[in-house]
Amino acid sequence: MVLIFDRGTGKLYHARLMTAQAINVPVINSLDFARKAQEFRDIIPLLRFSRLGEYLADTDGALEITLIGKTDMSGKPAFHLVVQGVLKLVCQRCLDSFEYPLDVAADYVIVTSENAIPSPDSDEYDDEVDYLVAETQMPVIDLVEDEILLALPLAPKHAENECGGTGRVELEKPSPFAVLKGFKAGKSQND
Ligand SMILES: [Zn+2]
Numbered sequence: 001m002v003l004i005f006d007r008g009t010g011k012l013y014h015a016r017l018m019t020a021q022a023i024n025v026p027v028i029n030s031l032d033f034a035r036k037a038q039e040f041r042d043i044i045p046l047l048r049f050s051r052l053g054e055y056l057a058d059t060d061g062a063l064e065i066t067l068i069g070k071t072d073m074s075g076k077p078a079f080h081l082v083v084q085g086v087l088k089l090v091c092q093r094c095l096d097s098f099e100y101p102l103d104v105a106a107d108y109v110i111v112t113s114e115n116a117i118p119s120p121d122s123d124e125y126d127d128e129v130d131y132l133v134a135e136t137q138m139p140v141i142d143l144v145e146d147e148i149l150l151a152l153p154l155a156p157k158h159a160e161n162e163c164g165g166t167g168r169v170e171l172e173k174p175s176p177f178a179v180l181k182g183f184k185a186g187k188s189q190n191d
Contacts (some may be wrong), residue, residue: 002027007069008038025141030110031134033069034077040067040140049145051183055152057097058088065144072129077110079132084142089156094165098158104151108132108143 004026005012025044032038046052046059053059063085072078083104088097107129111117117131120123132143157163 005039005041027137027139029136030130030138031077034110037071051145056088057090058102061086067140079108081147083148091155091158091163092155093157093163104147106147110134
């Protein structure tokens, strides 16, 4: 069951649900969600994130999501998103999996159109936030997944002291020469 808490009215209500690919993750009207100061909290299984899968060593587990609608200090509709949990990534040094703690917090300002996004050199532009164009049917999971993908390390690796790899994974495949040497050695032992 997915509930949205309306902090303005103090009411809880059932969110509209998407079917199929994102069961149990609501679709929101982004301007309404911000203006009514609504709040969404849930624990979403990793399997629900279709684009994230290719980066994961294991899709077991879940992430805790909090999306808060609010009005920012200058009166603009805004979101605050927090995503927390643990991902199992593949170490690029040793190719073993390791646990990567994810703790992402992001702020957004909702604008009514692309044209309303302030240009990066204007005074109005705030580089601490992302600008989102308002949608009447915004799947929360898409916003969450974008933010997770941005937070992933480019080359995930164990901490130096926890890694069993040499940093030369791609060179560890035996060369034809080494295989031949092994073959000869084995042969001479058998002789
Ligand atoms: Zn490693």
